Amino acid sequence: MSTAAIADKRPSSLRGASLPRWSPYAIALGSLVLAVLIGTLGGLHSRVQWGLIAAVLFLLGTYGVSARVEGRRQAKDRIATSLVWVAFLLAVVPLVSLVWTTVQRGVKVLDVYFLTHSMGVVADTEPGGGIYHAIIGSLEQVGLATLIGAPIGVLTAIYLVEYGRGRLARAVTFFVDVMTGIPSIVAGLFILSLMLIFKMQPFGFAGSLALAILMMPVVVRSTEEMLKLVPNELREASLALGVPKWRTILKVVLPTSIGGITTGIVLSVARIAGETAPVLLLVFGNPFINTNPFEGAQSSLPLYIYQQYANSAGSGAAYDRAWAASLTLIAFVMILNLGARGIARWKAPKTGR
Numbered sequence: 423m424s425t426a427a428i429a430d431k432r433p434s435s436l437r438g439a440s441l442p443r444w445s446p447y448a449i450a451l452g453s454l455v456l457a458v459l460i461g462t463l464g465g466l467h468s469r470v471q472w473g474l475i476a477a478v479l480f481l482l483g484t485y486g487v488s489a490r491v492e493g494r495r496q497a498k499d500r501i502a503t504s505l506v507w508v509a510f511l512l513a514v515v516p517l518v519s520l521v522w523t524t525v526q527r528g529v530k531v532l533d534v535y536f537l538t539h540s541m542g543v544v545a546d547t548e549p550g551g552g553i554y555h556a557i558i559g560s561l562e563q564v565g566l567a568t569l570i571g572a573p574i575g576v577l578t579a580i581y582l583v584e585y586g587r588g589r590l591a592r593a594v595t596f597f598v599d600v601m602t603g604i605p606s607i608v609a610g611l612f613i614l615s616l617m618l619i620f621k622m623q624p625f626g627f628a629g630s631l632a633l634a635i636l637m638m639p640v641v642v643r644s645t646e647e648m649l650k651l652v653p654n655e656l657r658e659a660s661l662a663l664g665v666p667k668w669r670t671i672l673k674v675v676l677p678t679s680i681g682g683i684t685t686g687i688v689l690s691v692a693r694i695a696g697e698t699a700p701v702l703l704l705v706f707g708n709p710f711i712n713t714n715p716f717e718g719a720q721s722s723l724p725l726y727i728y729q730q731y732a733n734s735a736g737s738g739a740a741y742d743r744a745w746a747a748s749l750t751l752i753a754f755v756m757i758l759n760l761g762a763r764g765i766a767r768w769k770a771p772k773t774g775r
Contacts, residue, residue: 644686
C-alpha cells in the first residue's frame with residue numbers, strides 16, 4: 423500500500439475531538455433534573471424559577487463540557503447557539519402557556535349558542551348570553567378602519583418611494599415614525615376631542631377612525647419596504663418603452679409587490695383587532711345588537727372581554743364568557759395571520775427550474 427493511501431486512512435490532525443449529537447439533549451435533561459432538585463430543596467415552588475435555574479445550568483454545563491472536550495473556541499460557539507435556543511424557549515413557552523390557558527378556560531361556554539346570541543337582557547352575573555353583537559361590532563369597526571387606513575397607507579408609501587423628495591418627504595417619514603409608536607389611547611383621545619367639539623354621542627364609526635389612525639403607519643412601513651424590493655430594472659424598462667410613470671407604478675410596481683402589500687395590510691388588521699382603549703372611549707359598549715356603525719353605541723370583542731372581566735367579581739358566568747370571547751379573538755387573529763401567509767405564498771414570484 424502506498425504512503426499516500428496510508429496517510430488518507432489516518433485521522434486528520436486538524437480535526438479535534440467533538441461531542442456527540444445527543445450531548446445537548448443530555449445536558450438539557452441533566453440541567454432540568456438538577457434544577458428541579460435545587461428548587462425542591464430550596465423551597466422554590468414556582469416552575470418559572472425552576473426553568474430559569476435549568477437555563478442557567480444548561481448554559482454553564484454546555485460551556486464546561488464543550489471546553490473540556492472540544493476546546494474553548496468551540497465552546498464559545500456552542501454557548502452562542504445555546505443562548506439562541508434559550509431565548510427561543512423563553513419566547514415560546516409563555517406563548518404556548520397563554521394559548522393553552524385560553525383554550526382550556528374558553529371552551530367551557532364556547533358553543534353555537536354563544537356565537538349566535540347577544541347579552542340582551544342577560545345580566546353580567548347571570549349565565550347565558552353570547553358575543554354575536556360584539557362580533558358584528560368588531561367586524562364593522564375593523565372593516566371600516568381598513569377601508570380608510572389601507573388606501574391612505576398604500577398611497578403614502580407609493581409617494582415616499584416613487585415620488586418623495588425634499589422636505590415634504592422627510593416630514594412625512596418623520597410623522598409616520600412618530601405615529602408608529604403612539605399609544606392607542608392617544609388616538610382615541612384625539613377622536614374623542616373632535617366628538618366633544620361637535621357634541622356627538624358614542625358610535626361605532628368613531629372607533630373605526632381611531633383604529634385607522636393606528637393602522638396607517640403600519641401599512642405605510644410594510645408597503646414601503648415591499649416597494650423598495652421591486653428591482654429598478656423593471657421600472658427603467660417600462661419607462662424606456664415610453665410608459666408614463668403613473669402607469670408603470672400601476673401595471674409593473676404594484677403587481678410585483680402585491681403579495682407583500684396584502685400581507686402587511688392583513689397583519690395590520692390583526693393588530694388593530696385587539697385594541698381596547700379607543701373602543702372603550704369612543705364606542706362605549708352596547709349589550710344589544712346594533713348593525714349601524716354610524717348611530718348609537720356598539721360593542722366589540724376586546725371591549726366585551728374587558729367588561730365581562732371587570733364585572734366577573736363573584737360571578738363565574740362572566741369570567742367564563744370573558745375567556746370564551748378571548749379564545750374567539752385569538753382564533754380571529756390566527757385566521758388573519760394564516761390568510762396573510764397564504765396570500766404571500768400565492769403571490770410570491772414564481773422562479774423557473
